[in-house]
Amino acid sequence: MKSYFSELFRGAWSLILGLKVTIKAMFSPIVTCQYPREKLEITPNYRGHIDLVKFADTGTHKCISCGSCMRECPSDCIVVEGEKREGVKGKVCVVFNLDFTKCSLCGACVEVCPTKTLDYSNDYELAGYERANFHFDLLKRVEERE
Amino acid sequence: MEIFNSLLPELIRIVVCAVCGAVIVFGNALVMGYAERKLAGRIMLRPGPMEVGFHGLYQLVVDGLKLMGKQLVIPVNADKPLYMLAPLLAFAPVFVPLLVLPFSEKIQGFDLDIGMLVILAFASINVLAILIGGWSSNNKYSLFGAIRSVAQNVAYEIPMLISLLAIVFMTNTFSLKEIAAAQSPVWFVVIQPLAFLIYIVAMVAETNRAPFDLPEAESELTAGFHTEYSGMSFSLFVLGEYANMFIVCSVATVFFLGGSSGIPLPFFEYTGIVWFLMKVYLLMFFLVWIRWTYPRTRFDQLMNFCWKYLIPFSLVNLLITVVMVKLV
Amino acid sequence: MSMDIEVLEDSSHHRYVLNMGPQHPSTHGVLRVLLELEGEYAMHLLPVLGYGHRCHEKIAEFKPAKSFMPNTARMDYLGALIYNHGFAQLLEKAVGIEVPERAEYIRVITSELNRIQSHLLWYGAYLLDLGAFTPIMYAFDDREHILDILEDVTGSRLTYCYFRVGGVSKDIDEKFVTKTRAFIDRLRSRYSLYETLVNGNVILENRLNDVGDLNPHTCNRYGITGPLLRGTGVAYDIRRAEPYSIYSQFDFEIPTATKGDCMASFMVRFRELEQSLRIIEQALDGLPEGPVMAAKVPKKLNIPAGDYNSSVESPRGELSFYLVSDGTDVPYRLKVRTPSYSNLSVVPEMCQGMLISDVVSAMGALDLVIPEIDR
Numbered sequence: 001m002k003s004y005f006s007e008l009f010r011g012a013w014s015l016i017l018g019l020k021v022t023i024k025a026m027f028s029p030i031v032t033c034q035y036p037r038e039k040l041e042i043t044p045n046y047r048g049h050i051d052l053v054k055f056a057d058t059g060t061h062k063c064i065s066c067g068s069c070m071r072e073c074p075s076d077c078i079v080v081e082g083e084k085r086e087g088v089k090g091k092v093c094v095v096f097n098l099d100f101t102k103c104s105l106c107g108a109c110v111e112v113c114p115t116k117t118l119d120y121s122n123d124y125e126l127a128g129y130e131r132a133n134f135h136f137d138l139l140k141r142v143e144e145r146e
Numbered sequence: 147m148e149i150f151n152s153l154l155p156e157l158i159r160i161v162v163c164a165v166c167g168a169v170i171v172f173g174n175a176l177v178m179g180y181a182e183r184k185l186a187g188r189i190m191l192r193p194g195p196m197e198v199g200f201h202g203l204y205q206l207v208v209d210g211l212k213l214m215g216k217q218l219v220i221p222v223n224a225d226k227p228l229y230m231l232a233p234l235l236a237f238a239p240v241f242v243p244l245l246v247l248p249f250s251e252k253i254q255g256f257d258l259d260i261g262m263l264v265i266l267a268f269a270s271i272n273v274l275a276i277l278i279g280g281w282s283s284n285n286k287y288s289l290f291g292a293i294r295s296v297a298q299n300v301a302y303e304i305p306m307l308i309s310l311l312a313i314v315f316m317t318n319t320f321s322l323k324e325i326a327a328a329q330s331p332v333w334f335v336v337i338q339p340l341a342f343l344i345y346i347v348a349m350v351a352e353t354n355r356a357p358f359d360l361p362e363a364e365s366e367l368t369a370g371f372h373t374e375y376s377g378m379s380f381s382l383f384v385l386g387e388y389a390n391m392f393i394v395c396s397v398a399t400v401f402f403l404g405g406s407s408g409i410p411l412p413f414f415e416y417t418g419i420v421w422f423l424m425k426v427y428l429l430m431f432f433l434v435w436i437r438w439t440y441p442r443t444r445f446d447q448l449m450n451f452c453w454k455y456l457i458p459f460s461l462v463n464l465l466i467t468v469v470m471v472k473l474v
Numbered sequence: 475m476s477m478d479i480e481v482l483e484d485s486s487h488h489r490y491v492l493n494m495g496p497q498h499p500s501t502h503g504v505l506r507v508l509l510e511l512e513g514e515y516a517m518h519l520l521p522v523l524g525y526g527h528r529c530h531e532k533i534a535e536f537k538p539a540k541s542f543m544p545n546t547a548r549m550d551y552l553g554a555l556i557y558n559h560g561f562a563q564l565l566e567k568a569v570g571i572e573v574p575e576r577a578e579y580i581r582v583i584t585s586e587l588n589r590i591q592s593h594l595l596w597y598g599a600y601l602l603d604l605g606a607f608t609p610i611m612y613a614f615d616d617r618e619h620i621l622d623i624l625e626d627v628t629g630s631r632l633t634y635c636y637f638r639v640g641g642v643s644k645d646i647d648e649k650f651v652t653k654t655r656a657f658i659d660r661l662r663s664r665y666s667l668y669e670t671l672v673n674g675n676v677i678l679e680n681r682l683n684d685v686g687d688l689n690p691h692t693c694n695r696y697g698i699t700g701p702l703l704r705g706t707g708v709a710y711d712i713r714r715a716e717p718y719s720i721y722s723q724f725d726f727e728i729p730t731a732t733k734g735d736c737m738a739s740f741m742v743r744f745r746e747l748e749q750s751l752r753i754i755e756q757a758l759d760g761l762p763e764g765p766v767m768a769a770k771v772p773k774k775l776n777i778p779a780g781d782y783n784s785s786v787e788s789p790r791g792e793l794s795f796y797l798v799s800d801g802t803d804v805p806y807r808l809k810v811r812t813p814s815y816s817n818l819s820v821v822p823e824m825c826q827g828m829l830i831s832d833v834v835s836a837m838g839a840l841d842l843v844i845p846e847i848d849r
Contacts, residue, residue, distance in 0.1 A: 008455065011676030015440065021671040022189045022439040022608060031615050032192040043622075045644070047629030074541030106544035106635040107643060120629065190611035286492050290514065290830070356605060357677055365500040365603045366834050441677050442605025444831045445514065 069109035216377030232279030233382035240389035250418030291370025295361035326405025503844030564784035640768030686836030700791025705738035
């Protein structure tokens with residue numbers, strides 16, 4: 001009989017304590033962010049899909065079409081093609097495609113790149129209606145970027 | 147013609163009552179729907195609806211429009227007439243209790259001698275609606291929800307009634323107006339705190355709200371009895387739920403919190419409604435508050451709690467009340 | 475599967491079958507459980523797997539072992555770094571690469587942060603299963619801080635691919651240390667909130683006590699590890715039993731409980747938060763300077779023929795990578811022993827005769843991560 005009442009009171013007290021926690025929360029500041037209206041600052045270390053770096057000294061990327069990234073990629077999502085051109089030392093990159101639907105963001109390509117021309121973009125608002133939206137032509141992207 | 151003349155005021159009265167009832171039901175659903183989502187948001191440290199209108203004020207209106215525009219999906223194997231009947235049955239009876247509630251001294255549809263019985267009788271039709279809805283959906287989850295709801299509501303109606311009976315013995319009437327008027331110096335919540343507590347617990351269970359929301363236990367039964375309902379038929383259930391909340395809270399206000407009594411305002415016979423609604427919404431706030439605080443109880447524990455604690459306590463309370471009434 | 479249903483339906487007239495999942499709010503993914511019910515009591519349970527199977531083990535047999543690293547993160551999205559750790563360690567063991575000390579410290583710190591993150595998510599999601607909607611928001615509030623900290627150093631928020639064979643891909647900085655220390659203080663200050671709102675709640679106690687009883691013997695038979703095993707009183711933790719990395723240098727307890735029910739594993743998990751914080755604190759204090767990658771990691775990682783094993787303690791239990799090599803850089807076979815898979819196998823026995831509500835709480839206590847089961 002004694003435990004009958006003591007249990008009841010203990011239970012009721014724990015419920016009251018719970019109510020106290022939530023009422024306190026009701027008057028504490030909001031911690032969320034209204035996403036499309038306000039955006040949180042994203043860390044520069046964020047690793048989005050890869051992008052070619054535009055170097056300030058040359059005004060363009062430094063890809064030599066060595067194909068290391070293509071070979072290193074575990075998911076085969078990079079296609080690089082280069083061609084010999086007269087008057088230019090080495091190969092000139094003519095195709096650099098990334099199939100982002102397959103990419104698992106491991107970063108192997110960035111680490112293996114001998115000219116450090118690959119880097120992660122900070123682009124995280126990626127949404128599209130079809131797969132083709134995620135087949136990036138990185139050469140075009142680097143030209144379009146200022 | 148003479149009959150018509152004598153009936154005319156009654157007819158007008160009925161029409162006015164029906165219109166007011168509809169306003170209360172829909173207005174209450176809008177207010178509570180918005181308040182519930184906002185309060186839930188605040189408890190969870192997020193702002194709640196913010197997009198439609200100033201601080202999401204029109205969110206519920208838009209939601210209602212959306213639900214109206216939705217297709218009514220009827221499962222192939224459902225019992226069609228019953229399936230369509232259930233939401234109506236959940237929604238329609240909520241108007242009757244509103245007619246007998248004394249919102250203030252003068253604002254009351256009909257002052258019946260059996261006001262309390264009318265309210266309790268019509269409020270329990272909701273269970274039937276849930277049972278029919280769950281059964282006719284031909285879905286196992288719905289059926290579980292329905293069965294749980296029936297067991298729970300039948301069990302919790304007992305302590306609810308007994309706790310109210312204690313008040314009835316004290317006031318010697320079933321008329322809600324007289325019960326409210328009987329609390330002029332002290333509210334019954336002071337004299338009958340135990341009955342009040344029992345009523346509050348039973349009230350939460352009656353309206354199928356967390357922590358007793360077993361009929362629609364989301365993580366167990368997906369959506370319980372309304373798993374198969376969509377569009378307007380679903381929203382009728384929701385409207386019914388909010389209206390039921392309003393009714394049980396009003397009953398608590400009338401029986402324990404002195405009805406429309408409070409600090410007198412000008413034209414108090416009418417303006418008492420302000421106090422009345424304030425008390426009702428305070429209780430509703432409490433319902434929302436506990437919903438977003440506690441985990442869900444288990445079914446057998448819920449029943450245990452009713453049979454082991456609520457019913458014995460309410461009986462003891464009733465007994466003491468009867469003895470005291472006899473002695474005093 | 476339809477045959478199974480018929481068999482179950484035929485077995486008795488008043489029993490019937492309820493399909494819980496693959497889309498059900500409390501299975502957290504695409505797990506399907508067939509429940510044979512008598513009233514609300516589950517008399518027979520049959521977990522059906524394979525809805526999210528992606529052949530990760532087979533994929534490993536077709537590419538250089540080192541390229542498998544991102545796949546490990548996809549198996550258990552909540553313990554991605556710990557999976558990274560196990561796999562990196564396996565290859566280091568096989569090839570014989572010495573990991574610099576600083577890298578080991580970073581691995582431990584980030585792994586433990588990952589473990590806390592996983593426990594916090596479990597905590598919230600479990601309470602959601604039990605019908606409490608608010609605690610998940612509080613837990614996510616805390617968890618978000620970990621994600622921010624880890625995002626800053628690893629670059630991603632969930633499926634990290636941060637560890638490399640021979641070290642880690644990026645060094646941590648002063649900012650990381652201050653933020654982590656701030657987080658430790660923050661989480662410690664939040665214990666009382668969780669304790670009053672959730673752990674002491676009478677409804678929760680009633681939901682968890684004496685539900686899903688396990689004993690060490692049952693755990694042995696099914697190979698159950700992790701907090702569930704520790705909840706039965708066996709202080710078995712790979713970090714202590716076969717210390718890997720630098721865990722032997724740290725002073726931490728292994729929380730245990732004795733009853734073996736859901737409440738026991740619940741409390742074990744909750745108390746593990748503090749132990750992980752202690753490890754992080756000690757690691758931050760003793761963080762040495764130096765490189766974070768081994769000096770010589772061959773480009774082509776030829777694994778000498780033989781078989782290798784590496785075990786780590788994931789948030790859900792013992793995780794083992796077992797690799798058989800034929801001498802090339804592509805594994806001949808890679809077997810992953812995931813804790814959730816073994817833990818799930820006990821469900822038919824543990825949940826027999828339970829109410830549906832209890833099945834939900836018992837399965838929640840297993841902390842299942844379905845992609846880890848269907849890897």
